[in-house]
Amino acid sequence: MFEMSDSEFALFRDFVLEMTGILLRPEKRTLLENRLRPRLRAHAMTSYLEYYTHLRSLGPDAVGELANAVTTDTTECWRSPHQWDFLIGTVFPILVSQAASTAGSRTPLFWSAGCSTGEEAYSLAIAAAESLPTALARQMQVLATDISPRAIEKAGQGRYRPARLAKLPPGALARHFTPEPDGTWLAKPALRERVIFRVQNLLEPTPAPVPFTVILCRNVMIYFAEAVRRRLVDRLCEALAPGGWLFLGPSEMLLDPPAGIEHRAPSVYRRSLP
Ligand SMILES: C[S@@+](CC[C@H](N)C(=O)[O-])C[C@H]1O[C@@H](n2cnc3c(N)ncnc32)[C@H](O)[C@@H]1O
Structure with missing residues (x-):
């Protein structure tokens, strides 16, 4: 199982903030690892850094893949x-x-x-x-x-x-x-x-x-x-x-x-x- 290092978390935190406006606090690290792990597997990659480098290489197209991975989609009809x-x-x-x-x-x-x-x-x-x-x-x-x-x-x-x-x-x-x-x-x-x-x-x-x-x-x-x-x-x-x-x-x-x-x-x- 892959573990995300402090420096990898910092790279993703800054990237997510830049692309989506979402602020990932330190306590979100496990959630981020769990959300990104299937993406690493899908790309046959062995580290979060490798996946980060791949996303960066996509330029503005990275936003969709990143958003799919990090956003929270909880909702329902007639909420509140x-x-x-x-x-x-x-x-x-x-x-x-x-x-x-x-x-x-x-x-x-x-x-x-x-x-x-x-x-x-x-x-x-x-x-x-x-x-x-x-x-x-x-x-x-x-x-x-x-x-x-x-x-x-x-x-x-x-x-x-x-x-x-x-x-x-x-x-x-x-x-x-x-x-x-x-x-x-x-x-x-x-x-x-x-x-x-x-x-x-x-x-x-x-x-x-x-x-x-x-x-x-x-x-x-x-x-x-x-x-x-x-x-x-x-x-x-x-x-x-x-x-x-x-x-x-x-x-x-x-x-x-x-x-x-x-x-x-x-x-x-x-x-x-x-
Ligand atoms: C928790 S859902 C809220 C859904 C609905 N508005 C509701 O209240 O039930 C938050 C949504 O905001 C979207 N979101 C997050 N950052 C966004 C951004 N920068 N631009 C557009 N949508 C964004 C997420 O993809 C997610 O679907």
Whole structure:
């Protein structure tokens, strides 16, 4: 069994930070070893240094392989239910009245940033389908991005074990998913066509189209170095339409929100209207 030396850990820690923004603390060393070991075997390599040198030689293409290996993809549909209650009970009525006053001139754009295997993005599409007036729900688009190509591939398949869907509101599972013979549930085409999945690194410029009506970037920054987190918050806030909403994870509240950003509910922020 391969062991990672202090210097090999330092090389990977710095590389991961540079490519993904994720800060690997010393206690993550065993996790990193366990995640990378299968990659060493797959490449028939005998040391972590050899694998590091290989990744470095890939240049920017290393990011996908590295992200597949080091990211944490824990997620589920309707994660943190109080935030979905707030989205449906407070944000949606505001969008409905805005749509009425602008005669539907602006397409509501939602972004699940760091969407992992897609449950959060499908939850957005379900919330809209179930709680927005039909015409507005049809206009709505969800962009869902993640740095991990493997997570995005799974997201596009839209196939989940029941545990990942257990928090959905009553009846939503049968309305939006079909049961498969192997016990998984498959997102129905009407749900899948509402969501566009893309591989995207949040350290790179924000994907077009902007501005977004709602951005969910939940349980992503918690893994980032502080300076990276601050830069990302600034960019996410800039990508919001005036009056747009930013949802962070429950433990990611902003102690010092950027100018023009108001705290509206636990880990929920709104860009001020002009
Ligand atoms: C714990 S999951 C959160 C999923 C979902 N947002 C939720 O709250 O359930 C964190 C996700 O962030 C992604 N991630 C980490 N660093 C990233 C980066 N630099 N750019 C884009 N996504 C990143 C990971 O690949 C992982 O899928």
